[in-house]
Amino acid sequence: MVDRAPVLIVQKYGGTSVGSIDRMKNVAARCIASQRQGHQVAVVVSAMSGETNRLLELTRQLHEDPNDREVDVIISTGEQVSVGLVALAIRAAGGKARSFLGHQCKIVTDSSFARARIVSIDSQPIKDALAAGEIAVIAGFQGVDEKGNITTLGRGGSDTTGVAIAAALKADVCEIYTDVDGVYTTDPNVVPTARKIDRISYEEMLELASLGAKVLQIRSVELGMKYGVRIHVRSSFSDVEGTWVVPEETSMEKVVVSGVTASRDEAKITLEDLPDSPGIAARVFAGLAESNISVDMIVQNQGYDGTTDLTFTVPKGDRKRSIAILTEKVPDLVGKEGERVSFDDEICKVSVVGVGMRSHAGVAKTMFELLS
Amino acid sequence: MVDRAPVLIVQKYGGTSVGSIDRMKNVAARCIASQRQGHQVAVVVSAMSGETNRLLELTRQLHEDPNDREVDVIISTGEQVSVGLVALAIRAAGGKARSFLGHQCKIVTDSSFARARIVSIDSQPIKDALAAGEIAVIAGFQGVDEKGNITTLGRGGSDTTGVAIAAALKADVCEIYTDVDGVYTTDPNVVPTARKIDRISYEEMLELASLGAKVLQIRSVELGMKYGVRIHVRSSFSDVEGTWVVPEETSMEKVVVSGVTASRDEAKITLEDLPDSPGIAARVFAGLAESNISVDMIVQNQGYDGTTDLTFTVPKGDRKRSIAILTEKVPDLVGKEGERVSFDDEICKVSVVGVGMRSHAGVAKTMFELLS
Numbered sequence: 001m002v003d004r005a006p007v008l009i010v011q012k013y014g015g016t017s018v019g020s021i022d023r024m025k026n027v028a029a030r031c032i033a034s035q036r037q038g039h040q041v042a043v044v045v046s047a048m049s050g051e052t053n054r055l056l057e058l059t060r061q062l063h064e065d066p067n068d069r070e071v072d073v074i075i076s077t078g079e080q081v082s083v084g085l086v087a088l089a090i091r092a093a094g095g096k097a098r099s100f101l102g103h104q105c106k107i108v109t110d111s112s113f114a115r116a117r118i119v120s121i122d123s124q125p126i127k128d129a130l131a132a133g134e135i136a137v138i139a140g141f142q143g144v145d146e147k148g149n150i151t152t153l154g155r156g157g158s159d160t161t162g163v164a165i166a167a168a169l170k171a172d173v174c175e176i177y178t179d180v181d182g183v184y185t186t187d188p189n190v191v192p193t194a195r196k197i198d199r200i201s202y203e204e205m206l207e208l209a210s211l212g213a214k215v216l217q218i219r220s221v222e223l224g225m226k227y228g229v230r231i232h233v234r235s236s237f238s239d240v241e242g243t244w245v246v247p248e249e250t251s252m253e254k255v256v257v258s259g260v261t262a263s264r265d266e267a268k269i270t271l272e273d274l275p276d277s278p279g280i281a282a283r284v285f286a287g288l289a290e291s292n293i294s295v296d297m298i299v300q301n302q303g304y305d306g307t308t309d310l311t312f313t314v315p316k317g318d319r320k321r322s323i324a325i326l327t328e329k330v331p332d333l334v335g336k337e338g339e340r341v342s343f344d345d346e347i348c349k350v351s352v353v354g355v356g357m358r359s360h361a362g363v364a365k366t367m368f369e370l371l372s
Numbered sequence: 373m374v375d376r377a378p379v380l381i382v383q384k385y386g387g388t389s390v391g392s393i394d395r396m397k398n399v400a401a402r403c404i405a406s407q408r409q410g411h412q413v414a415v416v417v418s419a420m421s422g423e424t425n426r427l428l429e430l431t432r433q434l435h436e437d438p439n440d441r442e443v444d445v446i447i448s449t450g451e452q453v454s455v456g457l458v459a460l461a462i463r464a465a466g467g468k469a470r471s472f473l474g475h476q477c478k479i480v481t482d483s484s485f486a487r488a489r490i491v492s493i494d495s496q497p498i499k500d501a502l503a504a505g506e507i508a509v510i511a512g513f514q515g516v517d518e519k520g521n522i523t524t525l526g527r528g529g530s531d532t533t534g535v536a537i538a539a540a541l542k543a544d545v546c547e548i549y550t551d552v553d554g555v556y557t558t559d560p561n562v563v564p565t566a567r568k569i570d571r572i573s574y575e576e577m578l579e580l581a582s583l584g585a586k587v588l589q590i591r592s593v594e595l596g597m598k599y600g601v602r603i604h605v606r607s608s609f610s611d612v613e614g615t616w617v618v619p620e621e622t623s624m625e626k627v628v629v630s631g632v633t634a635s636r637d638e639a640k641i642t643l644e645d646l647p648d649s650p651g652i653a654a655r656v657f658a659g660l661a662e663s664n665i666s667v668d669m670i671v672q673n674q675g676y677d678g679t680t681d682l683t684f685t686v687p688k689g690d691r692k693r694s695i696a697i698l699t700e701k702v703p704d705l706v707g708k709e710g711e712r713v714s715f716d717d718e719i720c721k722v723s724v725v726g727v728g729m730r731s732h733a734g735v736a737k738t739m740f741e742l743l744s
């Protein structure tokens with residue numbers, strides 16, 4: 001799938017891939033192998049698996065809110081230990097390496113602790129290291145704000161760091177190493193016939209990610225799309241080609257459906273016999289919006305008697321709170337629980353994703369035939 | 373012992389004092405208590421006890437030499453976690469706090485990884501925090517070189533950070549909190565009648581430290597002497613006054629002997645029947661010096677037959693190597709081991725320290741009477 005041999009590769013390894021000294025040696029061997037093929041290699045690494053949770057647990061004994069300057073100071077050490085150890089592992093295997101922390105790269109973010117967004121990267125120190133024949137080992141997940149406070153990018157932030165570094169270096173590819181060998185048409189643990197996708201557009205990948213595919217963070221795909229970074233999702237435990245996430249191309253339109261996702265994380269709430277008049281739906285959703293409850297799918301069924309039914313889904317964890325809010329805020333509409341409001345936790349949202357659906361009829365028909 | 377109420381206090385807490393979340397809460401309570409007395413408080417903390425060794429053990433699985441850029445990246449995280457947690461503990465107890473890392477303070481060092489020396493400190497960010505009513509929580513043991521590489525100051529480096537920060541802030545006192553309640557005339561575990569010293573000069577403290585007293589690092593005392601920082605060594609588990617390390621004063625001359633130390637870490641080597649001619653001793657010690665073996669005490673005993681005996685001490689761990697070097701380099705002088713060279717590992721060096729000895733006779737007599 002590669003058009004030409006890349007000359008500058010960014011490789012990102014997750015917590016499982018660097019979960020032990022032995023696995024770090026495996027990462028080191030992969031980095032050195034890429035370099036010996038003539039490439040320049042920059043590596044972005046996560047904390048060793050379990051480490052971020054261990055550190056968060058320490059903070060929780062003193063402090064409830066994870067969105068805090070000091071919590072970021074503490075949990076960013078997970079990646080700091082990883083980059084040092086991976087750099088040592090590369091040297092132990094005969095390579096040259098140098099680690100970079102967020103304040104050394106320099107990855108500048110805003111000051112939203114625990115969920116910071118990258119503002120700029122000064123990639124010159126990394127370029128200097130690469131030019132000197134070193135493998136640059138960069139801490140994922142972390143940055144500094146303009147005042148030098150340490151920030152973190154939120155869970156999965158190392159993917160974002162990987163793609164951002166690739167964009168800043170104008171890398172030929174950003175390889176995201178994980179414990180599966182690519183992006184699948186649907187969850188292979190649920191559907192045994194799920195197929196690995198060879199090539200997918202940013203737009204389709206965004207849809208899959210927002211619908212529950214966990215292999216790649218949404219923000220990293222958005223960043224890839226914005227800067228045109230070619231992303232290659234692949235396994236750190238094998239050498240097979242994974243999934244390329246790339247700009248949409250004409251030839252791709254042939255593929256009608258790229259993927260199917262299923263989410264069991266939502267609950268359905270139904271309000272019956274609402275007056276069918278303007279402003280009613282707005283009143284229903286206002287209270288939920290104020291409480292930051294994310295309403296996903298909404299279906300309205302017109303009745304014959306001037307009333308209407310309203311059905312919508314919310315995250316399963318917010319179902320109880322949603323009903324409490326509705327009975328408190330709009331008692332005239334919903335009555336008490338069990339009167340005109342009912343719910344169902346046992347639902348499954350199935351999503352079908354594909355750029356080709358724009359111009360292909362019959363997708364829904366096929367889907368419902370399959371589901372039945 | 374305090375002449376006036378201090379207004380700016382630097383407190384340094386070692387690994388035992390911050391060894392658990394509960395102990396950090398104790399540190400937080402002490403900091404807040406000092407602040408509520410009207411003082412400005414900056415705290416320097418070490419890594420939680422055991423943490424630096426845990427991190428070093430990880431590096432040893434990949435790398436033998438601890439004097440390495442990446443090892444410093446890794447082990448400096450111990451203090452980073454501590455400052456974040458202590459800052460959270462202070463806030464949990466109702467105080468205001470902000471943590472500072474070496475690259476934020478900014479503690480600039482040379483580039484000697486694992487044993488860096490402090491070049492300068494930009495204390496403005498700390499002063500700003502103090503002026504805002506915050507307790508500044510500063511990572512001990514770490515700095516950055518001019519290029520922004522993370523460095524560490526060597527074992528016990530947090531004492532050095534404490535005194536250096538106190539010097540930079542022109543603090544009224546640097547309190548070194550430890551698990552004993554001060555500096556003793558000799559090791560209280562060996563001599564039950566050992567007395568706590570109330571007040572000692574930098575010079576005497578340096579002597580005690582260089583002779584084996586472990587309560588305060590030599591470098592921190594040197595730094596205190598250079599910048600006139602008043603150091604108060606005391607227990608983090610009680611409120612009693614500890615030991616003040618301060619400039620030498622005339623009134624102190626009354627105290628003849630400040631302390632007695634004993635070192636069992638040396639071995640005695642004796643060379644018999646050497647020719648009593650110039651240059652012989654130089655030849656003996658040249659080979660040892662080349663191999664960086666530190667010769668401590670030297671005693672020469674004149675014989676009656678134109679020969680001389682030479683006795684000296686070396687670190688016990690270097691005794692075997694010393695004899696190997698001597699038999700190889702100056703075989704004409706020493707013969708084989710057991711011929712004219714002999715050794716004794718079962719010795720104890722006793723040192724008596726005190727400014728007053730300059731002008732008081734009879735100290736040696738008293739000492740030998742006690743020893744016998």
